[in-house]
Amino acid sequence: MADGKGTTCLMVILILGNIFGAAAGLALCALAIWVAVDEYKLYPISGVSGKDDIFAGAWIAIFTGFAFFCMCVFGILAAAMKSRALMLTYLILMLIIYIFECASCITAVTHRDYLVGNSNLVKKQMLKYYAADGDSGSRITLTWNKVMKEVECCGTDGPVDWIEYNSTFREMYGTDYPWPTHCCKRKNNYEVVNVEACKNGQNTTMFTKGCFNHIESVFSRYTWAISWYGFAVLMFMFWLLILAMVYYLIL
């Protein structure tokens, strides 16, 4: 070959880039598994509304992350063997995986905007499904109870949500309780500290901040994991593929 030294240099760069890409792909797979597992257990909020494609993006990213890993290992092989056929296979398969990963990133970030762009969707869902009958109602009720207890909050933007709007909860319990008893502070043995003061709204006996900040931060965390990290991996893979194309041309 005419420029053997240049070819060897490019081969070394390609092999190093593929090693790094394999590690990045495996990390993407692991991160997507973390999102899919949903440690904060907030999936029902997105599932009941039908806008659960953050998790669909996570599932796609599990497979594309692992596929990136496998293809980068194959790319090391193809570059070392200086074979044109193998390099072409590598390029075409990497492109297909690239397309899927793009889809995952864009889906996750778009659906995050639908879900937590503002508090309306979460508020409407809470008012409609909290304390309602049926499968959706029970899932939403359990999720909200858990959030209110752990994050120490009440309502979406605050307890005033329960007062301003009609809701399934108000229709069932509204003559007595202005808001659910999970909004009240509890002692260590899970008893409410003071039910009457909580019904009056005394801020020493109930939680007065809204839960939307927490919900929004959790979904944003999941989305940034899938979309921004996927974006970073794709930017790196773009330049790697450009180099691979150049290598193929001079092989």
Added chain:
Amino acid sequence: MALLFYVVLCLSVWTGLCQIPVNNSPAINPSSLAAKLTSNSVILMPPSCYFDNLNILTCNSPTTCEIWLVTAIDTGVSNFDADKNKTYIDTLSPYPTAFSSNTSKKYFLTKLGLQKDYPCPVVAGTDYFRVGSDGSCSTPNCNGILPVGSTARFRYVLINPANKTVVAESLWSNNITLYPLKDPESIDNGFAGRSASMIVITSILCSFLALLLLLLLIMLIYVLCCREEKQEIQVPGSVRMYDTHNLKDPSPYVNRAYEDEPQRPTATSPIRLKSYTDYDLKKPATEL
């Protein structure tokens, strides 16, 4: 003159013909209670210092006089003012029928307690009174919830428990409007706006993907039709260029000039003599 006036006043009260007015009016509790105004209940300031400096001949001690609250909605104000001279005022408009139809009286009374329970200055812990704390109740003078979104006025009255007449009364409060319940279906949960990161990610990824596809296509087209096979320039004397083919796959050299021969002797099929006629033994050669 003043004594006469006083005697006349006391006599009128004693006969139940007029009530001593007190210059306070109920108001919403100003402290930071989150539920002080809901769609069917209100939290008011208690009547702590309202009826303290009165000399009343009938229920004449804080241990006997009772404090009651009057809740009235639009025409109920005038209905109560018309009824307040009567005895047994607590039976005139019981709670279950107070707001039930267009012709009902639209006011009701509920008992707070004895006058001594509301001392002046106010004791911490009793500094609120919640109207509507009994929920949707059915006894005649329970502290029931108000109709949703209504505009109510309140008044504290001092009642003689003997014949349930109004002895003293505060002013009517201002109009207090309860929250009208909004329908959750009116919340618009549609398009929430695109965030900046969504625009950045989508646009950059799509454009890079398109670029990649384009470059791959160009590369494939170039490779398939425009590229010439690279000639390996044999530089004389350059040992690197020599392909040692006979060491790679040894094979016997075959001279192609003899292709038309029907049978070529090879290592595996040498020529076999079919028959040999020894002419010398058969016929001795004659000498010429």
